Amino acid sequence: xxxxxxxxxxxxxxxxxxxxxxxxxxxxxxxxxxxxxxxxxxxxxxxxxxxxxxxxxxxxxxxxxxxxxxxxxxxxxxxxxxxxx
Amino acid sequence: xxxxxxxxxxxxxxxxxxxxxxxxxxxxxxxxxxxxxxxxxxxxxxxxxxxxxxxxxxxxxxxxxxxxxxxxxxxxxxxxxxxxxxxxxxxxxxxxxxxxxxxxxxxxxxxxxxxxxxxxxxxxxxxxxxxxxxxxxxxxxxxxxxxxxxxxxxxxxxxxxxxxxxxxxxxxxxxxxxxxxxxxxxxxxxxxxxxxxxxxxxxxxxxxxxxxxxxxxxxxxxxxxxxxxxxxxxxxxxxxxxxxxxxxxxxxxxxxxxxxxxxxxxxxxxxxxxxxxxxxxxxxxxxxxxxxxxxxxxxxxxxxxxxxxxxxxxxxxxxxxxxxxxxxxxxxxxxxxxxxxxxxxxxxxxxxxxxxxxxxxxxxxxxxxxxxxxxxxxxxxxxxxxxxxxxxxxxxxxxxxxxxxxxxxxxxxxxxxxxxxxxxxxxxxxxxxxxxxxxxxxxxxxxxxxxxxxxxxxxxxxxxxxxxxxxxxxxxxxxxxxxxxxxxxxxxxxxxxxxxxxxxxxxxxxxxxxxxxxxxxxxxxxxxxxxxxxxxxxxx
Numbered sequence: 266x267x268x269x270x271x272x273x274x275x276x277x278x279x280x281x282x283x284x285x286x287x288x289x290x291x292x293x294x295x296x297x298x299x300x301x302x303x304x305x306x307x308x309x310x311x312x313x314x315x316x317x318x319x320x321x322x323x324x325x326x327x328x329x330x331x332x333x334x335x336x337x338x339x340x341x342x343x344x345x346x347x348x349x350x
Numbered sequence: 351x352x353x354x355x356x357x358x359x360x361x362x363x364x365x366x367x368x369x370x371x372x373x374x375x376x377x378x379x380x381x382x383x384x385x386x387x388x389x390x391x392x393x394x395x396x397x398x399x400x401x402x403x404x405x406x407x408x409x410x411x412x413x414x415x416x417x418x419x420x421x422x423x424x425x426x427x428x429x430x431x432x433x434x435x436x437x438x439x440x441x442x443x444x445x446x447x448x449x450x451x452x453x454x455x456x457x458x459x460x461x462x463x464x465x466x467x468x469x470x471x472x473x474x475x476x477x478x479x480x481x482x483x484x485x486x487x488x489x490x491x492x493x494x495x496x497x498x499x500x501x502x503x504x505x506x507x508x509x510x511x512x513x514x515x516x517x518x519x520x521x522x523x524x525x526x527x528x529x530x531x532x533x534x535x536x537x538x539x540x541x542x543x544x545x546x547x548x549x550x551x552x553x554x555x556x557x558x559x560x561x562x563x564x565x566x567x568x569x570x571x572x573x574x575x576x577x578x579x580x581x582x583x584x585x586x587x588x589x590x591x592x593x594x595x596x597x598x599x600x601x602x603x604x605x606x607x608x609x610x611x612x613x614x615x616x617x618x619x620x621x622x623x624x625x626x627x628x629x630x631x632x633x634x635x636x637x638x639x640x641x642x643x644x645x646x647x648x649x650x651x652x653x654x655x656x657x658x659x660x661x662x663x664x665x666x667x668x669x670x671x672x673x674x675x676x677x678x679x680x681x682x683x684x685x686x687x688x689x690x691x692x693x694x695x696x697x698x699x700x701x702x703x704x705x706x707x708x709x710x711x712x713x714x715x716x717x718x719x720x721x722x723x724x725x726x727x728x729x730x731x732x733x734x735x736x737x738x739x740x741x742x743x744x745x746x747x748x749x750x751x752x753x754x755x756x757x758x759x760x761x762x763x764x765x766x767x768x769x770x771x772x773x774x775x776x777x778x779x780x781x782x783x784x785x786x787x788x789x790x791x792x793x794x795x796x797x798x799x800x801x802x803x804x805x806x807x808x809x810x811x812x813x814x815x816x817x818x819x820x821x822x823x824x825x826x827x828x829x830x831x832x833x834x835x836x837x838x839x840x841x842x843x844x845x846x847x848x849x850x851x852x853x854x855x856x857x858x859x860x861x862x863x864x865x866x867x868x869x870x871x872x873x874x875x876x877x878x879x880x881x882x883x884x885x886x887x888x889x890x
Contacts, residue, residue, distance in 0.1 A: 277472050278470075278472070280472055280473075281479065281654075282421045282422075282425060284425075285421070285425040288428055289428070310433070311432055311433055312425075312432045313434055313435055313461060313480070316465070317464055317465065317468070319469070321470065
C-alpha cells in the first residue's frame with residue numbers, strides 16, 4: 266500500500282466536477298483507492314461518498330492506493346490531485 | 351376539430367405536430383412487488399435510458415454553453431453509476447419487496463438529505479442534483495417522456511407554463527410555436543418567442559390531459575387561436591396564410607443595409623435584445639445596428655453553480671467579436687423577482703419584485719458582481735462593449751458601483767491583465783430613477799429605459815399576474831410622460847438614451863418615440879426590419 270497527503274487548493278474543495286473526474290480516474294485501476302479526511306473515508310470510485318466528505322479548500326486529505334497496479338495508480342492519482350484540486 | 355383562443359405574443363402562423371410538456375407533479379406510490387428480478391430489470395432499463403438522455407443533454411450543452419457548464423450533466427450521469435446509491439435502491443427493492451419507483455424516490459430523498467445537512471453551502475446545493483437524477487429515474491420508470499425536445503421533430507410546444515430554465519434547456523431549432531395555459535404576454539416564454547420569430551399564445555384554456563403528442567395543430571398568432579386536428583379546409587387556409595406571411599417577410603429582407611431614417615431625415619438607432627451568444631445569429635440575420643440589451647442573467651440560469659469569470663469572459667468576448675465594432679450593451683446580472691436561481695439561495699420573499707434583486711444583489715454580494723465586471727472589462731478589449739446596471743433608484747447606488755469598479759480596475763492592473771473600462775450606463779426602470787434622471791444622467795454615459803419594470807412599478811401591476819393583463823395599459827400617459835422626461839434630462843447632459851423594454855417594439859408608439867427624440871430602440875431581432883420600414887415611411 267502506498268499513501269500520500271495532499272492539501273486542497275481548489276476554491277470550493279472537492280466539488281462535483283473534480284469528484285466526477287477523480288471517480289473516472291480511479292476506475293481505471295484495479296487498486297483500491299481511498300480518500301480520508303479526519304475520521305471519514307471514501308472509496309474514490311464512489312462519487313456521492315467522495316462528495317459527502319465535504320472536503321474544503323485548505324483541508325489535507327490522505328490518499329491510499331492498494332492493489333496490483335498501485336505504483337502507476339499512485340503516480341497518476343497524485344498528479345490528478347495536483348492538477349485538479 | 352377544436353379551437354381555443356388566447357393572447358397572442360408574436361404574430362405569425364404555423365402548422366405542425368404538438369409536443370405536450372408536462373410538469374412532473376406525479377406522486378410516487380408504494381406498492382408490493384412479488385417479482386424482484388423483474389423490478390431489477392425495470393430499474394436497469396430506466397438507468398440506461400436516463401444515462402442516454404444525460405449524454406444527449408451533455409452533448410447539446412457543450413455546443414451551446416461550453417464544456418465547463420456542460421460538465422454538470424456528466425456528473426449527473428456518474429451519480430447514476432454510483433454504487434452506494436444503486437446498492438441502496440436495490441437493497442430496498444429486495445428487502446422490502448417494493449416497487450422501483452418508490453425505492454428510487456426514497457433513496458433520492460435520503461441522499462439529498464445527507465447533502466442538505468452538510469455544513470457547506472456548495473454541498474447543500476448538491477441535494478438538488480441528487481433529486482434531479484432521482485426524478486429523472488422515476489420519470490423513466492413510469493414511462494413518462496423526458497421533456498428534452500432533442501429526439502422529436504419540429505413541433506408546437508404546449509405547456510401549462512414554462513420557467514426560464516426550462517426554456518433554456520429546449521432545442522430552439524425544433525420549436526415551431528409556444529402555447530401555454532398560464533403566463534402573461536410579458537412572461538419569459540413570450541420574450542423568447544419574440545426573439546425567435548415564432549408564434550406564441552398565452553392564457554389558452556386547454557386541458558393538457560386530453561392532448562397527445564403528435565396531434566396536428568395550427569397556431570395563428572394574428573387571430574390568437576390554436577386549432578387542434580384541423581379539417582382540410584382549415585389546413586388549406588393555413589397553408590395559404592403561411593406562404594403569404596413568408597412573402598411579406600421576404601419583402602422586409604430588402605430593407606437590409608438601409609438606414610433607419612425618416613422622410614424628413616430624423617434618424618434612430620434600432621438595436622437588438624438578446625439572451626445569449628447563440629441569439630447573435632438572429633441579430634446579424636435581421637441587420638441590427640447593434641445589441642441594445644444583452645441579458646447576462648441567462649448565463650446564470652439553467653445550471654447548478656455560478657458561471658466562472660472565464661466562462662463569462664468567453665461569452666462576452668465572443669459577442670463583442672461577432673458584432674465586429676457595433677455596440678454591444680451588456681446588462682449586468684438581473685436575477686431575483688421573477689427570475690429565481692436555486693444556487694443563489696435568495697430565500698422566499700413576501701414581495702420579490704420589490705425585493706432582493708438585480709443591482710441590490712450585486713452590491714450586497716460584491717464577489718459575484720466583481721467576477722462579472724472583470725469578465726466584462728476584459729472582453730471590452732475585443733469590441734465596442736457597453737455595460738448597463740439594472741434597477742437603479744439612487745445616486746448612492748451608482749457611487750457604490752463606481753467604487754467597486756475602481757477595485758476591479760486596481761486588481762486587473764496589479765495582475766497585469768489587459769482590460770478596458772467600457773462605456774457605463776444605467777437602466778431607468780423605477781419611478782425614482784425617472785424623477786432624478788437629471789442628476790443620474792450627469793453620472794453615467796447613457797440611460798436605457800426598461801419599460802417592463804417601469805410600467806409594473808408605476809402602475810402597481812405585477813407583470814406575471816395574468817389576471818391583471820386587462821388592467822395593464824402600456825400606453826398609460828404616466829409612462830409616456832416619464833419617457834419624455836428621461837429623454838429631455840439625458841439630452842441636457844449630452845447623453846444618449848434608449849428604450850429596451852417591450853414598449854420599444856410597440857409599433858403604435860414608434861412615431862411618438864422618434865418625435866420625443868429617443869436615440870435608440872432595442873427590440874427583439876424579429877422586429878428590427880419591421881421598425882425600419884415604419885421609420886422610413888414616417889414623415890416626422
